[in-house]
Amino acid sequence: MPINECCSTSVVTCGTEASVPQVAELMRRNHVGAVVVVSGREREQVPVGIITDRDIVLETVALDLDVPVFTAGDIMSTPVITVFENEGIVEALRRMRTATIRRLPVIRADGTLLAIVSSDDILKLLTAELSMMTVAIVDQREAERRLRHGGYAGDGAQSASDASP
16 A cells, blocks of 8 residues: 555654754644755645654753754754655554654655645554454455355354265
8 A cells, every 4th residue: 555545644844944943833733743954935845854753852951051042944854765655554653663753744755845744644544454354354244154054164054064865
């Protein structure tokens, strides 16, 4: 299944010159834990880094630094690890696991930003798929039981070895 089936196209972005307090305010206002740092405008935005709420805390606040002095470009994780929109979920999970990250910007073939996907997005999708598969298994057993008019051997039905020739 391609990653573009479970990603969010509402990506919060900023430029490299945005101050760290501005980035934190974007996170707060949009209820997100990551902001993709981009170059370019609108549909031509290219991801150049990513900043998480954890980055802000560990790189500035925890060190008791003068937070407003720093910009997105100063503390962003770079190079940013991305996934192409047509790549599969398994490949996205491999990249996350290898890099020990939870979010990936999703890019088009030309490298421009399309969306973002988180490990939570993928887990929600996989959970829903597994749940539907469980329902299908249960439904199949019930349908087979009805078709055979007596259930399964062991619950009162005659098995093939019990049948007389």
